[in-house]
Amino acid sequence: MSSYDVAVIGAGPGGYVAAIRAAQLGFKTVIIEKNKLGGTCLNVGCIPSKALLDSSHHYHDAVKHFAEHGIEIEAPKVNFGQMIARKQGVIDQTVSGIKYLMDKNKIDVLEGTGAFKDATHIVVTAADGSTQEIEAKYTIIATGSVSSELPFAPTDGTRIITSTEALELPEVPKHLIVIGGGVIGLELGSVYLRLGSEVTVVEYADRVIPGMDGALSKELTKILKKQGMKFHTSTGVTSVTNNGDSVTLTATSKKGEELTIEGDYALVAVGRRAFTGSLGLENVGIEVDERGRIKTNGHLQTNVANIYAIGDVVAGAMLAHKAEEEGTLVAEYLAGQKPHINYNLIPGVVYTWPEVSGVGQTEEQLKEAGVEFKSGTFKFAALGRARASMDTDGFVKILADKNTDEILGMHIIGARAADLIAEGVTAMEFRASAEDLTRMSHAHPTFSEAIKEAALAATDNRAIHA
Incomplete structure (x- = not known):
């Protein structure tokens, strides 16, 4: 029987990041995955959907906007088979990158379904039915989620x-x-x-x-x-x-x-629901809540002291980057470090076009909590960079405390909102004020200038280009 310091069940973004960080910290680590490395996100979620979003965006631009840019082409056609094939190529390359990282960090990879025999022993059942048992001092559950079903609209995989x-x-x-x-x-x-x-x-x-x-x-x-x-x-x-x-x-x-x-x-x-059905939680008495999510404390520790859970199987937003942060936290906590996660600063993103992103408190949440705030908004249509690229839809909205000027929320809809929101996360992590953002130089012409202008609007309504 092989013995490990840390076993990770599930190789999605939360699981594989947890395994890498544990290995970096000197733990002998194994990761167990029944499907493919990368989990839902890399194989049937975040990455393939973005590949198709980008491909379809190129086609849409060719149909709608090329002529205005002075690019004359014959009417483009969709080769949907090639679009799907390109998506798969992106998946394959990304998954192979995870395999490389497992090898680089000397992490053992076991293919199969992991289930608890007891608190320190896990039985791994391969697709062919064969089993092997491993021993682990600590286990991190990272089995993710599956699509929620509606009782009056059962999915059939075809229509x-x-x-x-x-x-x-x-x-x-x-x-x-x-x-x-x-x-x-x-x-x-x-x-x-x-x-x-x-x-x-x-x-x-x-x-x-x-x-x-x-x-x-x-x-x-x-x-x-x-x-x-x-x-x-x-x-x-x-x-x-x-x-x-x-x-x-x-x-x-x-x-x-x-x-x-x-x-x-x-x-x-x-929506999606936590996936825990194959873990054998009943064999170790791990507690779950009314929605089937594994209960954890502030260190993501379950009621069984040596077992932790992260990502979609625990409470909170079902986001890959939230799972990654939790995986890192658990590995560092096991190593005796003092990591932290500010869940208020986990950004949310919608990859439509324009993109949508937000971090911190919404206006509705602040009103409900009775917090006095001020708001500043700046439209992308007033940006030279947005006009140059014909991406003038949307705006940046900044919410700041009325008395202290501390930024409480940043909300963006517009081109590259998914990337721009990192500025809000950084500012709020260091408890910056709207005034702080107004004093930072933003390159011109860029989309990020809208953030500075929104901060100016929130600071005595003094946006320059509004």
Whole structure:
């Protein structure tokens, strides 16, 4: 029987980062993965969806914007098979990079499903049914999540699909119905909208991306409608039927209006749930909450002292970068260090175009908490860089404490918002004020100038270019 200091179950971003950091700190480490290194994010999530978003964005630009730039081409056509093949190439290259990192850090990789025999022994069952048992002083659970299901819209992998199948469709849909106006639904809806599909989004909440600042939701809805996406908010789906070569969705609005939508695919994108079913938690008595997530303390330690859990299997946002931070925290904590995570400063991103990002508190949260704040907004349309690239949609919004001027939230919709939000994270990590941002030189012309201008707007309403 092989013995290890640290065993990691699950090789997604949280798991493989935890394993690397543990190995760097001198722990003999093993990682167990039943599918492929990289987990959901690299194989059927973050990376493949971004590959298709980029490919579809290039096509959309060729159709809509090349002529205005003075680039004259014959009408472009979509080679969807090549687009899917390129996506797979990106996945393969990224996964091979993780394998390289495992080898570089001398981390053993076991292929199979890991389940607890007891608190220090794990049985790994391979795809062919063979088993091996290992011993581990510490174990980090990082088994991630799976798509949530609706009882009245069970997915079948053909016409009623999850995000996994949406990344491998055999054709560009004529009409894609998206159930859920969150990140996954809007991103994959955007892919097919750009490629020529009719896309209809049905969302139970009264707005899309409901967890983000309301101003971002309103602006994104307006922009996506302009691009051709259709929305039915405050609407609950009652049934979805696979008709063989089409689907029929029925829904009821909160006003009592009945709705029937015909399409050729229905994407169920109503969130994800923690995946713990194969771990044998009952064998060690690990406690879970009412949503099936593993209970942990501030050090991500379970009620079993030598077992920790990170990422989508614990409470909090289901984000790859949040899982990475947690994996690093646990490894460093086991080494006797004193790491920390400020969960308020985990940014959220939607990779539509324009992109949407946010960190810290939303305006709605500050109002609910009774915090006095001031707000500054600056539109991308006033930026020379945005006009040069024809990316004038969106704005930067900064929320600061009314009395101390400390930045409490930054919310961006616009070109490269996913990258720009790091400036807000950095500023808030060091408890910067809006005034601090106004004193920083931002290169011209850049999109980041909008952040400085929004900070100026929040500081006595003195934006220069507004």
